[in-house]
Amino acid sequence: MSAVNDPNSKIVHRYDDIEEEDNQLPNWWLFILFGTILFMFGYWLVYHTTHTLQDPRTEYNAEVADIKKARLALTPLSDDAISAVVNDPAQVAEGKLVFASTCAACHAQQGEGLVGPNLTDKFWIHGNKPSDIARSVTDGFADKGMPPWGQLLGQEKVRKVAAYVVTLKNKNVPGKAPQGDPLE
Ligand code: HEC
Structure with a gap:
């Protein structure tokens, strides 16, 4: 109980003996978080402007069409x-x-x-x-x-x-x- 009154304690909340601390998020975690957000902008831009990346369905349909063509050529x-x-x-x-x-x-x-x-x-x-x-x-x-x-x-x-x-x-x-x- 004393920890709550301790000015150095990081415990900000306690409920049913569960203690919640307000810690700085680890840098590796923040790096991944902001990294994925940045990546999203880049990916979004490339995906919607260059059309070099195909969505999986288009890619799948193209492959099926190729296979059909190849089969047709054989028979x-x-x-x-x-x-x-x-x-x-x-x-x-x-x-x-x-x-x-x-x-x-x-x-x-x-x-x-x-x-x-x-x-x-x-x-x-x-x-x-x-x-x-x-x-x-x-x-x-x-x-x-x-x-x-x-x-x-x-x-x-x-x-x-x-x-x-x-x-x-x-x-x-x-x-x-x-x-x-x-x-x-
Ligand atoms: C010079 C005449 C002639 C020409 C031209 C001709 N046929 Fe025939 N065709 C026949 C005859 C006669 C038969 C019957 C063969 C038999 O009695 O076994 C036949 C049979 C067939 C059969 C089989 C019919 C059955 O009952 O099984 C098909 C299918 C067929 N011809 C399609 C064609 C196609 C398509 C063409 C054009 C690319 C063509 N024929 C051009 C005379 C001709």
Whole structure:
């Protein structure tokens, strides 16, 4: 109890025998405190003015986009790669142009079939997964009258035209009689 009355005592408050002293804060502690405050101004300035530091979400999205691109480069004619194109109207429109100039002669303007099978019905000879269609286009069926287009068009155009053919699925344009098996 006497400490409270002692003029040299640093105890400023006592409650339930808990003594509170008013000590000078240690310099290392103050250094960190003011240091972080100063750092905040610098960081804030750099972050918002130079944009050299990206926020984690942007950085993450950029990395995911890079990975997708890399995968696409490895498997340009996979179901996923073609499905991605199906969801991009601009690329489907390019595929439609390729179809009109390269395929319509045998499959007709709307894909309803002439020499080649109707691509709008649910009957398929060689499968109807996006990758199946890309394979049909790439390799062709020389013995049945469809040339291979892989070399001539290149993978990018094959991907686009295959995506366009995917969009024709089940449009059921009246045309050539069904060939092959009914597929979902
Ligand atoms: C010279 C005529 C001709 C041209 C040009 C042609 N095809 Fe074909 N295509 C055929 C024939 C014939 C078949 C049937 C092959 C068979 O009977 O096995 C066929 C089959 C296909 C199939 C498989 C259909 C199924 O039922 O499985 C697809 C897909 C296809 N063609 C897409 C295309 C695309 C896309 C193009 C343009 C890049 C194209 N074809 C250009 C004649 C052609």
